[in-house]
Amino acid sequence: MADESVDLGRRGFLRGRRRAEPAPLRPPWSRTKQFTDLCTRCGACADACPESIIRRGDGGFPEIDFRRGECSFCAACAESCPEPVFDRAARPWTLIARIAPSCLAMNRVVCRSCRDACPEAAIRFALAPGGVAVPTVEDGACTGCGACVAACPADAVTLQPGPETAHAP
Numbered sequence: 001m002a003d004e005s006v007d008l009g010r011r012g013f014l015r016g017r018r019r020a021e022p023a024p025l026r027p028p029w030s031r032t033k034q035f036t037d038l039c040t041r042c043g044a045c046a047d048a049c050p051e052s053i054i055r056r057g058d059g060g061f062p063e064i065d066f067r068r069g070e071c072s073f074c075a076a077c078a079e080s081c082p083e084p085v086f087d088r089a090a091r092p093w094t095l096i097a098r099i100a101p102s103c104l105a106m107n108r109v110v111c112r113s114c115r116d117a118c119p120e121a122a123i124r125f126a127l128a129p130g131g132v133a134v135p136t137v138e139d140g141a142c143t144g145c146g147a148c149v150a151a152c153p154a155d156a157v158t159l160q161p162g163p164e165t166a167h168a169p
């Protein structure tokens with residue numbers, strides 16, 4: 001019974017996400033506001049990424065896909081680009097992990113996969129009233145590497161733009 005309610009909640013969440021597609025995540029250090037003006041869609045950044053997390057997205061423009069893996073901040077994408085798309089003087093990005101209500105732990109199913117995957121120990125668990133510990137993200141510790149995304153069995157983790165003061169890798 002409990003499993004069914006978790007599943008229904010997850011399906012509802014996924015349907016909702018399809019209706020309101022989030023803005024695409026661009027590679028680190030890229031000038032996101034001018035991205036589609038500056039990028040020629042040559043694919044050099046995707047070819048250069050050793051983690052294979054850059055894919056061709058809408059219109060052929062590169063997008064980060066954390067379901068494929070995490071960003072190591074190696075900067076190979078920025079260094080491979082022949083256009084003025086990247087600004088290495090800036091911080092790579094302000095992305096921060098966010099956890100949706102479809103999280104298994106929030107639905108009283110024990111899970112700590114995101115915490116185990118996080119290289120920055122940025123995900124903490126605290127006991128909730130139902131008796132199962134639930135995750136919270138320490139914004140000041142999260143680099144936005146995305147390692148927690150593929151680790152989550154409920155597709156509950158997304159990376160969202162955070163404040164400019166967010167932690168830099």
Ligand code: SF4
Pocket residue numbers: 027028048049050051052053054070071072073074075076077078
């Ligand atoms: S910094 Fe490295 S791992 Fe991250 S997207 Fe660029 S090439 Fe890939």
Ligand code: SF4
Pocket residue numbers: 096097117118119120121122123137141142143144145146147148149
């Ligand atoms: S994005 Fe990276 S640093 Fe942030 S919580 Fe996820 S795994 Fe940890």
Ligand code: SF4
Pocket residue numbers: 099102103104105106111112113114115135151152153154155156157
């Ligand atoms: S891995 Fe996903 S389902 Fe598991 S505790 Fe973390 S956010 Fe929740």
